[in-house]
Amino acid sequence: MSTSKRNQNERADEAGQQEQQAAAEFQDLDLETLDLEVEAVDERISPSETNVFDK
């Protein structure tokens, strides 16, 4: 087996392990009941804090 092929297989094994680990740890995630609200915190800097033309 060539080195690159071996590396590919190793990476695939690694990814497979990651997936299994994730599956084990997060197998109880029920998407229908999760609270998945996302709040973007935008406009932290408001123009009302400034008066650019005086400064």
Next chain:
Amino acid sequence: MSFPITLIFPPQGHFTQPYLALPCIKAWLNERGFGDVDMLDLSIEAYDHFLTPEYLTYARDRARRHGRAQLETQGPLPFDRMRAWRSAVESELTADALIESIDDAKAVLRGEACFEPDRYIPAVKALYQGLRLVSAAHFPSELTPHNFTMRYANDRSREVLAATQDREENPFLAYFETQILPRLLERRPRVVGLSVIYGSQLIPALTLGRLIRQHLPECHVTAGGGFLAYIGKKLMHAPGVAECLDSMIFYEGERPLEELCRALEAGESDLSLIGSLTWFDRRGGGLQTVENPPGHPVHLNQAPMPDFDGLPFEKYFSPALVLPYDINRGCYYGECAFCTLPTVIGPGYRTRAAETIAGHVLQLRDRYRTTHFNFITDCMPPGMIKDLPDALIANRAGITWWSDARVEPKAYDAEGARLLFEAGCRKLLFGFETATPRLLKMMKKGQSLRSVTQVVQNCADAGISVTLYAMVGFPSETREEARATLRYIEESVPAVREVSLQTFHIDEVALTYREPERFGIRILDDPEADLQLYHDYESEVGMTQAEAAEMFEEMMQGLANALPIFSGDSIFYFMQKSHYFLHLARGMHPDRFAELAQARAAARTQPKPTGDLEVRPGLVARELGHSYQRVLRTLHDPLARAARPDFLTGRFVGAAEELAARELPDAPAESRWLLYEAGVGEFVELRPDGYRLLEAIRRAGSLGRWLRTQKAPGERGAAALRMFTQELYLLGVLVPAATGPLPDVLLPRPEGRPAGAPSDLPSRTH
């Protein structure tokens, strides 16, 4: 014999371009025989010093002493701890990334990359957040690009003087001691002149003045500038100020400073013949404040060209140098009821001749190798609106410039506007104030709405970007009248590109203070405020001050919806002084810039992911005991904002802190996860469930890989996941992964198509 003079612009002013006062005075002193004059712009130098990896590392470590753990209990977070909590949270999430990226951010703003929005916006955000970290290290002091405030009120001399010695909270004390004092000790100036234009400079200026007086007893420390013109007399009579200053100059600085230097050089201790000077007479071991009568104003057309030599041009956060130049002083109109200009600049209106201006501009252009100018004027008279473009065109100046302006319908006709554009004018800022004729009359503005519309349209047609100054809360103004102003602006888009909106303030020198009955108001005094300049008032009719503050927020929201430059994060272009102008100066039409801003805002809502997604590498996440977003909303409430020193006035509104603490809700104890990504410079808040899901995706390596470990979700589950991942994709938390296509269950589908059905999107192949 050498007579070294050092002119200083103390922190804090804006960081994109030099200020004009010191170069004018330096040129004047040089011309009058004082050859050893240097200038220190300590505002830009301090920003540059604070925004370094070394200082931010120090700030991070210092901020940790007031860490979040001390503020979070199991119970709710009361209003009086919210600012500290917010500050601690932000420091915790951002510090390491900022230390890493701050040098790059400054390089972006100083170079060609400044013109690339995807690099410019995150760089500006890094500067803002860097200053939040600096502030966190000195909590509750706040240093921003536009302001510096401490827990101390600017209108009480005892507090101001205490602030100058507060080693914990005044970041400038250690900065001056370690960075500036050694330079001054080496130079040993005989006179130091401090230019205090803004209220935000008062505490830093006096902090420095105190240090100089302690360490250089032979040096005379004087101060002047716009802000001191208002409160200077009061300040010079306040106990303890003589430890920070020796004298103060009112109105223009050129002639009084020259006479002061001449007197000190001659060893005179009696300064009573120097016009416009107020000084401490310390003769015979006494201490007495002496107010000299005003001196004669400068004949402006004979004043020398400003001399910018020695200013640290490379430090300003701008890709090109924009030089300020004063084409006139004072206002030829001089009637507006709210105006306080004569107090600052002295009586009368003086101008340079158009030929003089053109000559100076050419010399400045060649000497400093820049073609960008900010003409400093409160308004150009109609004759100058024609003569100046003629002179610039005839002299082939080849410059671009922006300036303030007054609505002059005859001068800004179609041909006048065309000539202005040809002469390099790219942006004009007009004093519009309100769309209500009744109020325009009360303000004595001397302009009609019709003339505003006409002037704005002529300028826009010529390709000049138009900004309007507007005001909310002028005595007797009603909510409906304020909304009419907003409607007028909305209808004036796209001819109007930007609006600088302010709430109305009453200061002691305006007509509104001197004759309150004319405006139906009753002035309220604060007996504790010995430096009081701005006053609360009660109005018989129209909005109260608090209602005007609320209306301000409503109008700002309307402007954000109506003006492309105010949409999304394009607002940073508006907020960074000349940065938008520099785009125009490079040939971009205002319409094109508006299109780009709109496209940028739209990009935040439209794109859908097309391939597999992974969690952005380097994402920082922290579990919090309260909702950051909820705390932020509370701190943005007008009641909460009033509890900080007001932006414009630097004073505390009476009992605002107590009122806010009483009226505003606590933040309940609730588990939240806050994410921060330095490349985007934004925060995203998730519920614990959302973070668990995100963590699952991260550990699996990608969204697709995680999904392969799960049972196929039902319709509702798939919809929830789709919405979650799309939002996080738009916010930059999830980014394209190189692992393959987007899992089928997450593909956008026409309405009604069941989950798992084949997609008919042509761009996708499975």
